[in-house]
Amino acid sequence: MKRDLDGDFEIIVNPNDIFAVFFTSGTTGLPKGVTVTNYLIQGIGTRIGNVFKPSSGDVVGILTSFSFMISARMFIAFSFGETVRIFNENEQRDPVLLIKTLKEQEMNDMGLPQSLGFHIFANEDIKLKYMAFDGAKVGKVPKKSSDTKLACAYGTTEYLMALMNIFNPMDADDYPDGIPLGKPVANTWVYILDEKGNQVPIGVPGEICISSDFLSSGYYNQPDLSNVVFVDNPISDCDDNKRMYRTGDIGFYNFEGEVEII
Numbered sequence: 080m081k082r083d084l085d086g087d088f089e090i091i092v093n094p095n096d097i098f099a100v101f102f103t104s105g106t107t108g109l110p111k112g113v114t115v116t117n118y119l120i121q122g123i124g125t126r127i128g129n130v131f132k133p134s135s136g137d138v139v140g141i142l143t144s145f146s147f148m149i150s151a152r153m154f155i156a157f158s159f160g161e162t163v164r165i166f167n168e169n170e171q172r173d174p175v176l177l178i179k180t181l182k183e184q185e186m187n188d189m190g191l192p193q194s195l196g197f198h199i200f201a202n203e204d205i206k207l208k209y210m211a212f213d214g215a216k217v218g219k220v221p222k223k224s225s226d227t228k229l230a231c232a233y234g235t236t237e238y239l240m241a242l243m244n245i246f247n248p249m250d251a252d253d254y255p256d257g258i259p260l261g262k263p264v265a266n267t268w269v270y271i272l273d274e275k276g277n278q279v280p281i282g283v284p285g286e287i288c289i290s291s292d293f294l295s296s297g298y299y300n301q302p303d304l305s306n307v308v309f310v311d312n313p314i315s316d317c318d319d320n321k322r323m324y325r326t327g328d329i330g331f332y333n334f335e336g337e338v339e340i341i
Contacts, residue, residue: 094118103236112299122293124155131188135160140189181205217258222251233260241289259337267291268320287328290320
């Protein structure tokens, strides 16, 4: 922040300044701090804008713990002129209170755990435009005429929202085995690689690897680990996909160009 000759203050934002350090869940070991810059937040906002089509006056529902990446989602919502509806502890513990709000208040999008979201979607008429499930394969969806679309999203703390599948519940019969993770979002490359770093054919499992200009610079104070998972992209064909993140997750491309996780 600086003050000009007229006495007014101007906020100076550097794209490479750190917006926040988000910590991974720690399910594969100790939590790791992922450095996220202002530039990366811009990239997340662009992806959310392309997928959920937010506009001024929309409401975003947030059920996530206040300590888990909520600052980024709130910041992005505010940048679109949206309002954020944060569900309190009672609503998080009591599905009846949560469902009451979803039936009464119109919201643009909200992320929910699959087990809870499926139950609500199958049994209630809610005023939610997009119900988002994160991180895992979505099971068979009940066929239903509804204004709510299901958004199957895949990403990690290191790169939020790499794959997306917007699903109309009326098409449930097309996916008897569950909904695939989807296709790469804009400005994102997703590769399925074998142990030697070669791309595998359609239908063959391999490691899911993500490349983008919006990748994190790495883990905070863990350069050795960063160098293992954030690597030069051996398949790079432009400046925007020179770096690659190795997720460690296993999946494959199907014949529709969608990634399915194993």
